[in-house]
Amino acid sequence: MEAPANDGGASISTLGYALLGVLARGPRSAPELVAALANPVGFFWNALHTQIYPELVRLERAGLVTHELLAPRGRRSTKRYAATEAGRAALAAWASAPVPMDPDRSRFMLKVYSLWLAEPPAAAHLLREHERLHAERLATYEAIEAEMRRSGAAEEPVTSPRFAAYATLRRGIGYEREYVAWCRWLAERFEAAAGG
């Protein structure tokens, strides 16, 4: 039951699956793909256009996507990409194949590990600033969730792309909520040490 893709043995990078993941939901122009990956796909993968353009070429050579030229009136023509059957098949196979755990890397947490060397007020300030950034993102995610719920994405079947987006959003919300709470807890400890 092999897909008839002529991939010549080229393996697909994670970015390739990110792009296929968007294109599996419908055709997109290159600028739309660039915009989609500027804010992380599924809330957990992003990329810049400098990486996206060459990857699209590779995916097309592997027979996983195709493109056509669009000529919107009065504007420059852009490329509109679409996943091929082989592309969808490759994506589906990849999606349910086992993965090793993601490495948990965070420059910020690495700083915290050495924050005992800093002046407590400076440390508290750093933590409050980080709390603010994550609280902002949490608010954004919660607004998206409200919108998704209103449109019924939460109740769609697990075979629906909108439910998948909702599921990843739920993880993003849980992640940010926990992060904000933790920042607050630690900031309070440093503030108590500084001001107490």
Add this chain to the structure above:
Amino acid sequence: MEAPANDGGASISTLGYALLGVLARGPRSAPELVAALANPVGFFWNALHTQIYPELVRLERAGLVTHELLAPRGRRSTKRYAATEAGRAALAAWASAPVPMDPDRSRFMLKVYSLWLAEPPAAAHLLREHERLHAERLATYEAIEAEMRRSGAAEEPVTSPRFAAYATLRRGIGYEREYVAWCRWLAERFEAAAGG
């Protein structure tokens, strides 16, 4: 109040700060550093020996660490590294300097975004397996926390390296707890779709 490091303008990589973060707690042999970074430092940064050895050379050239040769009886000699005053100063400055948010990247979450294409039983299996991995790690972290609490790390002042390690561990626990709960929630949805 400049540190007199002769770094020749060479900037320190994140890995460099990870190594300094360990060495700020006391001298370590190269194999000890390799072991320390095999399991992530502060639970959120890891590296392999192939990256560590060259980085130690760079840090030493920048005057941030020094080494001496140890000749344990009957064993090969190994290098014992220590942070210099300049190294500690650079680490302290870096630790409280503001950072942009870490990119939240997860191959697994990217899969979930495309999991609507998979067979629900296969998707459920993938999620249960992931839940198991994170539950295992959570259990490990909770055991470490119990040990830390018993030894009083949680009550030490914020200027203590042991409290810093405890703080990062708290974040690791919150992260894993939330992750496990989310995996369970989504696995149930796929199982209901498969078995119901």
Add this chain to the structure above:
DNA sequence: TCCCTCATGTAAAAGGTTACATGATTTA
């Protein structure tokens, strides 16, 4: 017309993983 932005790239550098190498020591 001049400038700015957009769509589309290329190139170099930085960060990280995988594969390979080697002499010393320890274990079977």
Add this chain to the structure above:
DNA sequence: TAAATCATGTAACCTTTTACATGAGGGA
């Protein structure tokens, strides 16, 4: 003594970021 392991690297490769480039359109 042969085989496995350890400490210490080097080299190639892959991924991602940063810097640079360029022609087409639209706006001032």
